Amino acid sequence: MVRSPLVHWLSVRVKLLCVAFFVLGMFLPPYVPRTAQAFEDDTPLAAQQFLFVEEGFLMKTSSLGQQGSRLAYGEGIIHKVKDGESLEGIAKRYSISAQTVRWANDLPDTSTLKPGQELVILPVDGVLHAVRKGQTLARIADLYSIPQADIARQNHIRDGFIAIGQQLIIPGGKPVLGDRTIAAADTGNLSFGQKLTGKDIDLRLTVPNSGKTETPERPLAPIVSAVITQTVLQTPCSSCLITQYFNARHFAIDMQTKGGGPIFASEDGVVIRADMGWNGGYGNVIEVDHGNGLVTLYAHNKQIFVKNGERVSRGQQIGFMGNSGLVYGPTGIHIHFEVRVNGVKKNPLLYLE
Secondary structure (H helix, E strand, O other), X not given: OOOOHHHHHHHHHXXXXXXXXXXXXXXXOOOOOHHHOOOOOOOOHHHOOEEEEEOOEEEEEOOOOOOOOOOOOOOOEEEEOOOOOOHHHXXXXXXXXXXHHHHHHOOOOOOOXXXXXXXXXXXXXXXXXXXXXXXXXXXXXXXXXXXXXXHHHHOXXXXXXXXXXXXXXXXXXXXXXXXXXXXXXXHHHHHHHOOOOOOOOOXXXXXOOOOOEEOOOOOOOOOOEOOOOOOOOXXXXXXXXXXXXXXXXXXXXXXXXXOOXXXXXXXXXXXXEEEOOOHHHXXXXXXXXXXXXXXXXXXEEEEEOOOOOOEEOOOEEEEEEEOOOOOOOOOOOEEEEEEEEOXXXXXXXXXXX
């Protein structure tokens, strides 16, 4: 079969085009769709975010510091103090209060910064809270009197899921407990006491019409201390059961140790009330000021081992469980335990879990 000149001409040119494409393909890079290309991130490595797997949970952390340390919350950063920088200046730079920086780094008011010191800087004013066993997001919100939605939004929490040990930023929050070097509420008495020696002083009282002076005595506390717990407040009794919970008619919890037992201070503080007698049904009652507006009350004591103005420490025995005041029945031995924040009675279980 003889091919026509036209077919021969087309055949030759198709072959030449194929050869040309083959030669060009040897020198040109292959085509890759734009959607399949990897995104090139120009963000420096030190400012990127990292995901770590820890104890079965994915935890998003902030930037890694030069020491390789890792934070358990999402939006805090590490600031390395430079020569000449002050706490107030650093706080102003990041648009937060100096108190927030102190709270996040456990710095006392009298502390001074050193060059090279690393500070945790929160994105907003507030405090950090480490989630403890049994705590929920709702209870943490009640603890700090901050809306639950604000805490969830700040920490990117979905469905209310939080893990034990997780660090939460509480926006607008303040420490539940005050400074451990808390001063007594009665500043007049304190200023007087500061001029005296550090020894305990028993005030001598004059009894009218007797001409005699008597020194009031108080029982000496046995050498007993509580097993310190990791909760916000120390449970004020040992091996005790809750016999009445916090409710709309009972703004406290009642706890009982079989046969009675020692009563412990729930946190460091100063005794602002240690009264024997009826006291409105409280019976022999103790109140301790822990600073930051937090006060605890211990009622129905059999004995009181502290006095007004005395400084106490967490877990120290301050009384003995009894049934003084308004109690019901022969088995009414218990402690009536209240927690007040700025005068408002709160559910003590928020602080004991």
